[in-house]
Amino acid sequence: MGTIKEYDCQRGCEKEINESGEINCTYKRGCCKLGVFNWLEGITQDDLKDLFEVRFKNTRKLIFRNTSEQNLKIGDIVVVEAQNGYDVGIITLAGPIIANQLKRDRIDPTTYEFRKIYRKARPADIMKWQEAIAREHRTMIRSRQMAAALQLNMKIGDVEFQGDGSKAIFYYIADERVDFRQLIKDFAEEFRIRIEMKQIGARQEAGLIGGLGVCGQALCCSRYMNNFQSITTQAARCQDLSLNPQKLAGQCGKLKCCINYEASVYVDAQAKMPKITEPLQFEDGEAFLMKTDILKGMMWFSYDPKSMANMVALGNKEVKEIIALNKKGIKAPSQMHNNLVEKNTEFMSAAGEESISRFDNDNKKKKKGRNERSERNERNERKEKGGNRRHRANRDGGNREKREKNHNGGNEA
Numbered sequence: 001m002g003t004i005k006e007y008d009c010q011r012g013c014e015k016e017i018n019e020s021g022e023i024n025c026t027y028k029r030g031c032c033k034l035g036v037f038n039w040l041e042g043i044t045q046d047d048l049k050d051l052f053e054v055r056f057k058n059t060r061k062l063i064f065r066n067t068s069e070q071n072l073k074i075g076d077i078v079v080v081e082a083q084n085g086y087d088v089g090i091i092t093l094a095g096p097i098i099a100n101q102l103k104r105d106r107i108d109p110t111t112y113e114f115r116k117i118y119r120k121a122r123p124a125d126i127m128k129w130q131e132a133i134a135r136e137h138r139t140m141i142r143s144r145q146m147a148a149a150l151q152l153n154m155k156i157g158d159v160e161f162q163g164d165g166s167k168a169i170f171y172y173i174a175d176e177r178v179d180f181r182q183l184i185k186d187f188a189e190e191f192r193i194r195i196e197m198k199q200i201g202a203r204q205e206a207g208l209i210g211g212l213g214v215c216g217q218a219l220c221c222s223r224y225m226n227n228f229q230s231i232t233t234q235a236a237r238c239q240d241l242s243l244n245p246q247k248l249a250g251q252c253g254k255l256k257c258c259i260n261y262e263a264s265v266y267v268d269a270q271a272k273m274p275k276i277t278e279p280l281q282f283e284d285g286e287a288f289l290m291k292t293d294i295l296k297g298m299m300w301f302s303y304d305p306k307s308m309a310n311m312v313a314l315g316n317k318e319v320k321e322i323i324a325l326n327k328k329g330i331k332a333p334s335q336m337h338n339n340l341v342e343k344n345t346e347f348m349s350a351a352g353e354e355s356i357s358r359f360d361n362d363n364k365k366k367k368k369g370r371n372e373r374s375e376r377n378e379r380n381e382r383k384e385k386g387g388n389r390r391h392r393a394n395r396d397g398g399n400r401e402k403r404e405k406n407h408n409g410g411n412e413a
Contacts, residue, residue, distance in 0.1 A: 003016060003017065003018050003019065004016070004017040005017075007028065008133070009210075010057050010058050011055070011056070011057055011058075011090065011133075012027060012028055012029065012033075012055060012090065012092070013025045013026060013027055013028060013077075013090060014026050014028050015130065022123060023123075023126055023127055023130050024126075025077055025090075025126055025130075026075070027074070027075035027076075027077075027090050027091075027092070033058050033059045033207065033208075033210060033222045033223070034059050034061065034207075034222070034223070034224060034226060035092075035223070035224075036053075036092075036093055036097065036101070038074075038093060038094075038095065038097050039097070040095055040096045040097045041095065041097075042095075043095060043096050044095065044096075045095065045096040045099075047109070048095065048096060048098050048099060048109070049095075050065050050066045050067075051063055051064070051065055051066075051094075051098045051102075051109070051114065052064055052065075052066060052072060052078075052091045052093065052094050052098070052117065053091065053092050053093035053094070053098060053101060054078060054080055054089035054090065054091055054092070054117070055089055055090050055091075055092045056087065056089045056160065057158075057160045058158070058160075058207070058208045058210075058222075059204075059207050059208060059222065059226070060160070061089075061092065062115070063098065063101065063102065063105075063107070063114060064078075064080050064081070064114055064115050064116065064117045065114040065115070065116055065117065066116075066117045067116045067117065067118075068116075068117055068118055068119045068120075070119060070120060072091060072094070072117070072120070073091070073094065074091050074092060074093065074094055075090065075091065076090070076091045076120055077089070077090055077091075077120065077121040077125075077126060078090075078091060078117050078118075078119065078120055078121060079117070079118045079119050079120070079121050079125055079163070080115060080116065080117050080118065081115040081116045081117075081118065082115075082162060082163075082164075082167075084166065084167060084194060085162060085164045085166045085167065086118065086162075086163060086164050087162050087163040087164070088121055088125060088126070088129040088163030088164075089163070125163070128163070128164060128165060129163045131165065132161035132162065132163065132164070132165035133161065135161060135165070136159045136160065136161055136168075137159075139159050139161075139168065139191060140156060140158065140159040142190065143156050143159065143170060143187060144156050146183065146186055146187070146190065147172075147180075147183060150182060150183055150186075152178055152180060152183060153174060153175070153176065153178060154172050154173065154174040154178045154180070155172060155173045155174070156170055156171070156172045157171045157172065157173055157200065157205045157208065157209075158170075158171040158205075158208050158209075159171070161193075165193070166193060166194060167193055167194040167195075167196065168191065168193050168194075168195065168196070169196045169198055170187070170195065170196065170197050170198065171198050171199075171200050171204075171205070171208065172197060172198070172199055172200070173199070173200060173201065173202065173205055174199060180197060184197065201228070202252040202253055202254050203221050203228045203252050203254060203257070204221070204228070205252065206219055206221050206222070206250065206251050206252035207219065207221035207222045207225070208222075209222075210222040211251055213250065213251070213256075213258075215258075219250075219251065220257050220258065221252075221257065225257060228257070229257075229260060231254070231255040231256070231257065231259055231260055232255075233248075233255070235255075235259045235260055235263040236248055236255075236259055238263060238266045238267055238270060239259075239262065239263060239266045240294070241259070265295075266294055266295075269294045269295055269297070270294055272297065272316055273292065273294060273297070273299070273316050274316060274319050274320045274323055276289045276299075276319070276323075279305075280301060280319070280322050280323070280326065280332065281326045281331045281332065282322075282331055282332050282333070282334055282335060283331050283332070283333055283334050284303075284334040285303050286303070287301035287302065287303055287312065287335070288301060288302055288303075288304075288305040289301055290302045290308050290311055291308075297315055297316045298313050298314070298315060298316075299313070299314050299315075299316065299319055300312065300313050300314075301314060301335075312335045314335065
């Protein structure tokens with residue numbers, strides 16, 4: 001039996017089991033949720049040299065103080081203080097970058113009481129830690145069955161065991177308040193451990209599980225987001241997005257968090273656009289608003305309210321000036337000379353290539369050119385054949401006349 005390697009993407013480590021049964025765990029950055037790029041790596045700061053970020057399962061990570069007087073670095077598996085007993089995690093950040101994490105979490109390092117890092121994990125600690133991890137999946141399945149038996153309106157999304165195996169955190173989702181006192185008693189009797197119930201939302205569950213969004217990148221909630229703001233359909237309306245629930249909803253079933261990213265830009269751009277409540281008055285008639293491009297600050301008007309042909313494009317400043325003239329009872333000059341024919345936007349690659357249909361167009365042009373050339377050749381061939389036939393007819397006629405003259409001359413003789 002050779003060495004067995006397993007990758008635990010929930011904790012960002014690779015587990016290696018050798019032939020003697022010993023387990024070695026190494027830190028892998030690749031799949032760590034809520035990962036942080038340490039752009040201050042290699043820089044030291046005395047007041048933060050004992051603070052380290054320790055990662056546990058999925059998105060749970062905390063700041064601890066090193067009191068073991070051991071030299072610790074990123075990637076070390078350490079034993080840390082817990083509320084009861086101890087826990088095992090992986091150091092993922094160290095150095096001055098910790099100050100940014102504390103500021104984000106609104107923690108004052110001078111007054112906050114950090115939990116302690118006891119020591120580096122020994123082989124026995126890692127073995128016990130892995131045994132507790134192996135119990136998580138079957139514990140989650142059994143806990144779901146017990147919750148369903150009590151007919152509780154809740155969903156248990158994940159289970160995380162403490163490093164010493166004496167405690168488990170049950171993450172659950174519920175739309176309303178749930179009385180799970182009896183469920184906790186049943187859990188304690190069934191699993192013989194301390195129980196902690198932690199309620200999470202649908203977005204937090206998506207962050208715990210992870211996945212890929214429609215953009216092709218990892219979910220924002222598992223990659224870097226930890227504060228979830230409320231999202232409404234008004235953010236989609238101001239961006240002129242289609243109010244299709246299937247397109248606006250993410251993997252959590254809620255509105256996508258990325259809808260809020262550009263909403264403020266559209267709100268600011270919308271504030272600069274004039275409000276059109278009636279047609280604009282021009283010397284050659286009334287112009288009706290047909291469509292608006294908020295980001296470009298352009299508005300398209302048509303003299304026919306039922307047709308989008310021959311539209312006139314005006315900037316927001318020009319429209320404001322025309323509205324001001326109309327309020328004074330003055331009709332604005334005709335804008336037909338500003339008639340703008342919109343061009344269809346073509347796909348442009350990063351290399352500056354033309355549209356993706358360029359090959360089809362070229363083929364059509366080539367085919368059309370070949371057809372024209374073949375038709376031209378056929379006409380030329382027909383002309384040549386006709387000319388040859390006329391030439392042969394003239395030649396045959398001349399020879400016939402010569403033979404007749406010779407024949408007549410012979411008779412006269």
